[in-house]
Amino acid sequence: MADYDFDVLVIGSGPGGYVAAIRAAQLGLRTACVESRETLGGTCLNVGCIPSKAMLHASEYFDAASNGTFAKLGIKVTPELDLDAMHGQRIDAVKQLTGGIAFLFKKNKVEWLKGRGSFVDAHTVQVGDKTVTAKDIVIATGSSVTPLPGVEIDQKVVVDSTGALELPKVPEHLVVIGGGVIGLELGSVWRRLGAKVTCVEFLDQILPGFDGEVRKESNKIFKKQGIEFKLSTKVTGVTVNGDKATLTLEPAAGGEATTLEADCVLVSIGRRPNTDGLALDKAGLSVNQRGQIEIGHRFETSVPGIWAIGDVVPGPMLAHKAEDEGIAVAENIAGLTGIVNHDVIPSVVYTWPEIAGVGLTEEAAKEKGEVKVGKFPMVGNSRAKTNHEPDGFVKIIADAKTDRVLGVWCIAVPAGTMIAQAAQAMEFGATSEDIAYTCHAHPTHSEAIKEAAMAVRGKPIHI
Numbered sequence: 001m002a003d004y005d006f007d008v009l010v011i012g013s014g015p016g017g018y019v020a021a022i023r024a025a026q027l028g029l030r031t032a033c034v035e036s037r038e039t040l041g042g043t044c045l046n047v048g049c050i051p052s053k054a055m056l057h058a059s060e061y062f063d064a065a066s067n068g069t070f071a072k073l074g075i076k077v078t079p080e081l082d083l084d085a086m087h088g089q090r091i092d093a094v095k096q097l098t099g100g101i102a103f104l105f106k107k108n109k110v111e112w113l114k115g116r117g118s119f120v121d122a123h124t125v126q127v128g129d130k131t132v133t134a135k136d137i138v139i140a141t142g143s144s145v146t147p148l149p150g151v152e153i154d155q156k157v158v159v160d161s162t163g164a165l166e167l168p169k170v171p172e173h174l175v176v177i178g179g180g181v182i183g184l185e186l187g188s189v190w191r192r193l194g195a196k197v198t199c200v201e202f203l204d205q206i207l208p209g210f211d212g213e214v215r216k217e218s219n220k221i222f223k224k225q226g227i228e229f230k231l232s233t234k235v236t237g238v239t240v241n242g243d244k245a246t247l248t249l250e251p252a253a254g255g256e257a258t259t260l261e262a263d264c265v266l267v268s269i270g271r272r273p274n275t276d277g278l279a280l281d282k283a284g285l286s287v288n289q290r291g292q293i294e295i296g297h298r299f300e301t302s303v304p305g306i307w308a309i310g311d312v313v314p315g316p317m318l319a320h321k322a323e324d325e326g327i328a329v330a331e332n333i334a335g336l337t338g339i340v341n342h343d344v345i346p347s348v349v350y351t352w353p354e355i356a357g358v359g360l361t362e363e364a365a366k367e368k369g370e371v372k373v374g375k376f377p378m379v380g381n382s383r384a385k386t387n388h389e390p391d392g393f394v395k396i397i398a399d400a401k402t403d404r405v406l407g408v409w410c411i412a413v414p415a416g417t418m419i420a421q422a423a424q425a426m427e428f429g430a431t432s433e434d435i436a437y438t439c440h441a442h443p444t445h446s447e448a449i450k451e452a453a454m455a456v457r458g459k460p461i462h463i
């Protein structure tokens with residue numbers, strides 16, 4: 001057998017890669033992780049999940065202080081924005097968490113190889129001026145922003161999500177291109193801090209992939225909060241003149257173009273897998289039409305000994321999906337059985353209220369067979385009502401014959417936390433009756449999940 005430098009070499013240290021590396025090391029494998037950034041943690045910790053949540057959390061308080069929410073609770077304040085301090089706590093959160101991964105690497109004896117990795121052959125990777133060999137290689141190179149053809153991101157007037165996290169001042173008018181998760185989360189941050197926000201979305205509704213009713217209701221809530229939407233509208237160009245931008249908009253169905261002025265434009269039209277510069281061909285690999293690396297159910301690629309996980313493979317681009325795949329791939333490499341149930345991956349938009357779902361949308365479930373749907377509005381939930389949080393609902397979709405839960409969708413202030421119980425119930429093959437007869441603490445927002453489950457049989461109590 002060849003003598004390799006490492007048992008496992010992971011390329012990329014995002015939530016997929018760092019978790020795979022740590023698990024591989026825990027399983028007794030000699031492991032290294034190649035990362036070209038200055039800090040570990042990938043998109044998620046450096047420029048994604050964590051900094052966006054830091055800005056969402058802080059701006060939520062600012063909004064509550066300015067929009068009358070605090071006043072309703074008997075708290076009189078006149079907030080003053082210290083944007084530098086707000087950015088400071090974001091930078092601090094990123095620093096602490098990325099440093100935490102470096103600590104975990106040391107603790108678990110994962111070697112960090114600093115630099116950009118590219119294949120020399122199926123068991124050899126070049127990192128800077130060094131080459132390293134490994135018996136198994138995991139590609140976890142993640143994704144980056146999809147560019148809008150002809151539009152240059154200067155990170156000043158035209159920004160991507162990274163630039164939008166770091167704006168040095170609140171823009172007067174921010175135009176967000178794309179009504180997906182990034183557009184709505186970062187659009188919400190700057191709307192709360194005082195910007196006028198317009199969101200231009202190509203499709204006839206925001207949040208593609210979410211349940212139809214949830215998409216419509218979310219749109220209403222965001223509109224009520226002051227975000228303006230231009231649906232069924234495509235941005236075909238952006239020109240920058242000094243510190244202003246002019247966007248060219250066209251109706252999605254074709255027709256006359258119009259223009260829109262902005263002093264900041266966020267391009268958030270999706271993300272694409274990172275494979276440039278990896279020299280996949282030298283390892284005998286190629287990508288599919290969407291630029292992703294195809295894998296089998298064990299996360300193995302078409303080349304023995306090479307595996308792939310996270311945003312670089314097909315499936316939702318979510319940190320927790322990447323993490324779970326990281327654990328599973330390491331276990332498979334170690335000869336165990338690592339499995340991820342891709343039918344039960346929750347999805348959360350961290351706005352106010354939060355929007356979350358797991359499993360099938362009502363539309364997708366109906367395509368597969370007969371369903372029963374139970375819905376419960378948050379206005380009927382005692383905790384939400386007491387907290388002045390009336391917006392939203394919980395919806396449970398169950399198989400009409402077996403009652404097995406197929407999908408759960410929530411719009412509620414803590415929907416991201418509430419969805420965990422739905423995912424766990426689905427993972428255990430629960431019926432709506434199982435959820436309805438599970439005792440939920442009172443008064444909690446989660447009682448709305450129990451009531452929605454009761455509504456599947458037409459018998460909620462509080463509405």
Ligand code: FAD
Nearest residue numbers: 012014015016036042043048049117142310311317318319
């Ligand atoms: P990544 O996190 O992208 O990490 C890949 C790493 O590989 C990068 O650090 C990159 O530098 C490195 N790399 C790439 N090529 C090479 C190479 N050749 N050599 C060496 N290193 C290389 N998801 C959620 O679940 N929840 C959220 O709240 C959330 N918020 C987000 C907010 C924003 C603004 C963005 C942009 C994304 C957000 N996401 C969120 C998505 C989430 O960040 C990704 O799904 C997740 O980071 C994917 O993990 P990954 O390990 O596959 O890749």
Ligand code: NAD
Nearest residue numbers: 178179180181182183201202234235268269270271317348
């Ligand atoms: P997205 O795919 O969620 O949304 C992009 C939107 O842009 C789509 O609705 C699309 O129709 C629209 N669009 C595309 N071209 C357009 C054009 N020319 N004009 C107008 N609209 C156009 O992409 P995103 O919001 O950039 O997010 C990227 C990824 O990051 C997502 O896959 C998401 O999973 C991940 N992410 C997750 C979270 C979270 O879990 N909370 C947060 C941020 C990002």
